Amino acid sequence: MTDYQAPVPQGKTNTLAIISLIASILGVLLMFLGLCIPCTSLFSFLLGVAGAIMGFIAKKKIDESMGVEGGRGLAMGGLIAGIAVVVISIIIFIIGIIAVGALFTTPAFMEGWY
Numbered sequence: 001m002t003d004y005q006a007p008v009p010q011g012k013t014n015t016l017a018i019i020s021l022i023a024s025i026l027g028v029l030l031m032f033l034g035l036c037i038p039c040t041s042l043f044s045f046l047l048g049v050a051g052a053i054m055g056f057i058a059k060k061k062i063d064e065s066m067g068v069e070g071g072r073g074l075a076m077g078g079l080i081a082g083i084a085v086v087v088i089s090i091i092i093f094i095i096g097i098i099a100v101g102a103l104f105t106t107p108a109f110m111e112g113w114y
Helices: 015-034 040-064 072-104
Strands: none
Touching (some): 015 072
């Protein structure tokens, strides 16, 4: 007889962790597009919130599964990227509001030159 042990089967990757990371990556892409097109910052904000929430839920489910499910790194990546997207999207939105306010208060605009 040999001391051969069967390999331990790998757990399946949590689907919510994958979706969390994808949503957060799409949020990052739209955030950079939001620098050129300001209205996309709302969509990047929403994707960031969705990615962060799904990442948190996926991380909790993976931790509760006791090693049956994998993808904790994906969930953490989605959670961290989602939070970063939310914070940066808010900053971009505030800068956009300040820029538009500054545009509408210029003397040239007030005199009717647009």
